[in-house]
Amino acid sequence: MSLLEDRYRHVLRLLPASYRAEREEEMVCAFVEGAGGLSDADNPRPRWSEIASVAALSVRVRLGGVGAAPRFLAWGDAVRLVxxxxxxxxxxxxxxxxxxxxxxxxxxxxxxxxxxxxxxxxxxxxxxxxxxxxxxxxxxxxxxxxxxxxxxxxxxxxxxxxxxxxxxxxxxxxxxxxxxxxxxxxxxxxxxxxxxxxxxxxxxxxxxxPVVVGVPLYAIMNVLSSLGMARTIDWRLWSWVWPWLDTSGLACLALLVASAFLFGTRPWAPGGGRGPALPLALAILSVPVLLAHVSHLTFDAVDPATRTMAAVNIGQLVAVLLCGLALTGLAVRAMPALPPVPPPFPSDQRPEDR
Structure with a gap:
């Protein structure tokens, strides 16, 4: 095995094992032929364009579409849902x-x-x-x-x-x-x-x-803000409400409501509705929601209202974390198995003879 061929095989490890088992040999042959007959003395390396093409192919295979292996299709559907x-x-x-x-x-x-x-x-x-x-x-x-x-x-x-x-x-x-x-x-x-x-x-x-949801949400937030500015709502109650009204708070609320709906309806959902795509997508989305809340977390509260809001933020973090873990467990249980790896072809069998 030449040095260039070995390096091409190393790059192809980006691809799933099942995909490599079927097409690695022909891909290596095509890459080596396109290299123009370089020898080991030239210290040849794969071109960056070739590495980028393999990386892009790896993403397309792992986030599969119609006709892909069930596990790759589930990952693809989940990412598209995200x-x-x-x-x-x-x-x-x-x-x-x-x-x-x-x-x-x-x-x-x-x-x-x-x-x-x-x-x-x-x-x-x-x-x-x-x-x-x-x-x-x-x-x-x-x-x-x-x-x-x-x-x-x-x-x-x-x-x-x-x-x-x-x-x-x-x-x-x-x-x-x-x-x-x-x-x-x-x-x-x-x-x-x-x-x-x-x-x-x-x-x-x-x-x-988004307009159908956003306009009523704006009306609700406008009413709450007006009541808060007019001191119609007591500050003790307002300090519990305010952390839910910024973008990260709304994201937390949306994730918790969607997760509760998923957990509540999943037992009665048909077979296709119990797949891994939706819980996996919500589990992925819980990560940026957690990070957004961490960026707003503060421990230097000096008055009761600020301390209450800090406590609400911590409660939101814990709720999203537990929800993300539950969604991950649900997705793992529903995830299809990896596609089987075909047996390797004999070393003396050329790819075009398959």
Whole structure:
């Protein structure tokens, strides 16, 4: 075995064992032939483009589509669900914050808003664009346009990570950890909706679901905020409510409600409804929700209301952690077995003779 062939085989370990058993020999032969007859004295190495192509193939195989092995199909369905559910959440929350921003500009006078070139005005414009991008990305995805959804979601994520959204301040480590709440659905979108993934086109009404959820949610949050500002709600009660009203709190609430619905309906669900995709997707989503809450955790509370809110945050962390562990156990029990590895071919049998 030549040095180059050995290195190609090392790169091919990125692929699942069952896939390598069927196609490793022909892939190695194709790579070595394309290398142009280099000898060991040339210290040959696989090209970076070849390594990238193998890595991309590994992702497509492990997150399989129609016709893939059941285990790879389950992983692929779960990752695609992470993208759909994550983008739906961000689109719905974007509707809430967009309505809040429009209400602020409708109620405030121009003197309070500052000049047209003010940093606050520029920040609000960028925020508005980000909200619209999340909503458009979800609508494009459910209408069967994943490529457009990827572009829109990447732009929205780039705007979130832009220092402009931090009011010109440096991007702190807490923001980076909190950003996983936005990055995980986008990464799942990029990885799960590959060229071998099933092309799903949902009904038109699914594209407006974020608006259907976001508008009532905005109304509820607006009423609660108004009652809190008017001191109609006692501060002791308000300190229990407030941690659920920001983005990470809403994410925690959404995850807990979805998990409770899953656990409550799973015993009566048909066979296909008891698969591993949904619990695995929710278990994956519990990780960025945990990280978002950790970034907001504080232990320097100085008054009873702040201490209550810190206790609620800790309770949310524990609830999401336990929920994630239960979902992981449920997904593991329902996960299909790995595909069998075919027996190796004799060393004197060429791939084209199979």
């Amino acid at each position: 993208a759909v559910l994550g983008l739906f959440f961000h689109a719905a929350v974007s509707c809430v914050w967009l309505l809040s921003l429009l209400r602020f500009y409708g109620a405030a006078d121009q003197a309070a808003l500052g000049g047209t070139e003010s940093a606050r005005r520029l920040w609000d414009i960028v925020q508005t664009l980000g909200y619209l991008l999340w909503i458009s990305a979800f609508a494009s995805l459910v209408r069967g346009h994943p490529r457009i959804a990827k572009i829109l979601a990447l732009l929205a994520l780039a705007l979130f990570y832009s220092p402009i959204l931090q009011g010109g301040s440096a991007f702190r480590s807490e923001n980076l950890v909190y950003g996983f709440l936005f990055a995980v659905p986008v990464l799942s979108l990029m990885a799960g909706f590959h060229r071998d993934a099933p092309q799903a086109r949902h009904p038109r009404w699914t594209a407006v679901l």
